[in-house]
Amino acid sequence: MQQIEVSVVYLSFFQELTGTREERVKVQKGMTLREFLELLCVRHGEVFRKTIFDPKTGRVFSHNHITLNGQLAHLLDKNLGVNLREGDRVVIAHAVSGGE
Template sequence: MRQIEVSVVYLSFFQEITKTREEKLKVQEGATLRDLLELLCAKHGESFRKALFDPKTGAVYGHNHITLNGRLAHLVDKNFRVNLGEGDRVALAHAVSGG
């Protein structure tokens, strides 16, 4: 099966965890955004997984913002089962609040 290349941009806490701002990754053609998130967890370790997913439900925490080509991904599919395409750009941000 053919591979495609996608870019992943890390913002805020995800940048601290990965120690990088952006990387390009190869995934199998037909991979979903959820597949990519699982790949990122395997690559960047348990602290990345704990920051991204609620361990009780397996869902992405609501305070995380994930965009696919500039659009909030959860608005396209709340389970992130959207297929990725060649050259797609994914951004991950951990919302910060306070006063």
């Protein structure tokens, strides 16, 4: 099967978890965004998984921000079913809050 290359940018806590800000990942053509996130969980470990996905529901935690080519993609499950294409850019960030 044909492979494509997708870039992923990690911001905030995800950058700390992965030890990198950006990486390029070769995946099978036709892989969905959700499958890609699962692949990243395998690659980066259980803490990464527990930070991305709610273990009770299997959904992406709403306090995470995942964009695909600049468009928010994590709020609707159907968006996680989008097939990735060559050159796509995924950004994963953990929302930061606090202050007074």
